[in-house]
Amino acid sequence: MRRRRYGDSGQVTIEFLGMTPLIIATLVLVWQFVLVGYTFTLAGHAADEAVRAGTASEGQAGCQEAGLKDLPGAWQGDAEVTCTADGDYVTADVSLKVPVLFPGAIGFPFTVEGHAGAVQEEKD
Secondary structure, three states: OOOOOOOOOOOOHHHHHHHHHHHHHHHHHHHHHHHHOOOHHHHHHHHHHHHHHHHHOHHHHHHHHHHHHOHHHHHOOEEEEEEEEOOOEEEEEEEEEEEEOOOOEEEEEEEEEEEEEOOOOOOO
């Protein structure tokens, strides 16, 4: 029997090169899902902080400022914080845009919403 001259030499390299685009696309997709989840977390936290400031009688401006305070710079630019008081109940709504691949770059055309509510603290 004669041996083949090259055999299967280099086959793994060719298969890896063929799979590289699929591997990269999967990593990009996973990273984008991480950014979406992180944006949901940021929106919820910002709404909690905003409503906490609103119940402590810091007023509308204090509520909005508290909602924006802990947000990273990449999310602050397009963030919208709305605080409302209905009697003794204070609510805060936060809207954040989800960045595309890199925070601070362009964002998706949809927003992520965060909502929180609490009862107004009594003044002594």
